[in-house]
Amino acid sequence: MTITLPDLLLYCGALLILFLTPGPVWLAIMARALSGGFSAAWPLALGVSIGDMLWPLVAVLGISWILSVFDVFMLGMRWLACGVFLLMGALLIRHSGAKISSDSRLTRPGAWSGFAAGLLAILGNPKAVLFYIGVLPGFFDLRAITWVDVAAIIAVSVTIPLLGNLAIAAFVGKIRGLMTNTDTLKRINIVAGCLLILVGLLIPFI
Template sequence: MTIGLPDLLLYSGALVILFLTPGPVWLALMARALSGGFQAAWPLALGVAVGDIVWPLVAILGISWILSMFDVFMAVLRWVACGVFIGMGVLLIKHARQKISTDSRLTRPGLWPGFMAGLVAILGNPKAVLFYMGVLPGFFDLRSVSVWDIAAILAVSVAIPMIGNLMLAAFVGQVRSIVTAPRTLTRINITSGLLLILVGMLIPLI
């Protein structure tokens, strides 16, 4: 391996911060955990883990270098991500009183629907795109990584979000009888919506 343990640890810390930032995966995971408990949420976490292999692999294979040559494209991508987060936040606040389980596409029972929901959530997640395409190359020299380096980066990229998502799913599954109370759910939706809007407003400043 050409990358050192300190580099991997620093990258792991960035992944923890990425996980703690509210985004589409959080909302999807919480929706399934609230509707069906941990049993309904863990397939989504598995789908997210599979999707988490794609973005760092694309970055390592050189797409990030290509995109770095097009500053305008990256700026547009950043503003698109900004709009997506703000739009999601506004919609969440607008429908704050609506029960999460009414979105059957997201909360449909079964392993396969949950897995696919997780895969789609991470592949279409602008937060993940911006992180892996714009930030990952800053941690490692992707021009000289070996096969074992790539395996280590992918393993960390999958393991940390997977552990965090499973812990979140287990927690939400345990407290869902409290969280799904109408008044509590409305407050959570409004708070989550405001956080998403805040994230969207901060993206252009990063």
Template sequence: MTVSATDLLLYAGAILILFLTPGPVWVALTARALSGGFSSAWPLAVGVVLGDILWPMLAIMGVAWIVSVFDGFMTVMRYVAAGMFLFMGVMLFRHAGATIGTDSRLTRPGRLAGFLAGVAVIVGNPKAVLFYMGVLPGFFDLTRITALDIAAILAISCTIPLMGNLLMALCVDRARQLLTSPAALKRVNIVAGVLLCLVGVAIPLI
């Protein structure tokens, strides 16, 4: 491998931050988990994996070809990558309270429908390949990477979002079960009541 563990770790951190940025996948995943539980949501998460592998691969191939034609392209792309992250950060601050739109086709019931919805929501976004073309050169020298390097990059690109999406689906499913179970709801209310009483007792003593 030509890429270092530090480079991969930094890239993994960037992918994690991007995953934590809400988008259509979050909306569709939450809607499916609320309507059909974890069993309805996990196929969507698996479908998203295809795009999370496809777009970085296309970006790597495209950048490698451009580099072979234009000298100095990698240097320019490093500044583009830095600028892209700065732009995304500023836009998140400016639109922090904006709502996220969704497509009702992404929440159709059924495992196959969920899988296809995951594929559609990620593959149907060609801007993703442009994002990766801007980001990957900021972390790796794409003129020197090997097949093993590419495998590691693709593994990070899909594994982190997959684990995050599955965890989110599981949490929403558990919350759904809690809210629909009278016994669980009663326990939560009892615990909450005890805590409120404790706070009420503690306030005069503070």
């Protein structure tokens, strides 16, 4: 292992600052947690973590070449993510008055689609790309690192945002679980749906 512990900790600090900066992922996590509790939000957080695993690897393997090859692919993913969030938000608002326990449409399209939405949100987010492009070369000498170093970088890149996203999901889900009034739940679902639509509208422009 060639990277030092202080360098790795400094990189962890940068990741923490990135996580604490609100963005589409925060909105998506909160919206899913509001609509279906923690069980609806954790798949999205897991999907985001896969993207957080991929981008450091892209930075290590050769940013310019990979991004030039996948430029059109990334553009397609951004628009696909936009459509997914718009659909999820519209469905949630449409069925905002239904009981979550008896109507799975409130958390549609489900765990797998929540996972896919999280993956698309992070892969289609140019801010994530720019962060890893700018941060990794500044903290580590990518020409000298070993695969053990790469594993350590990826591990912290995934762990810090994942724990943060899960904490947000659990907190928002807990608050939602304390609310049993039908009218209150309906308003929560409408707000969650609007947040999802907002994410979909923001993705093409960020």
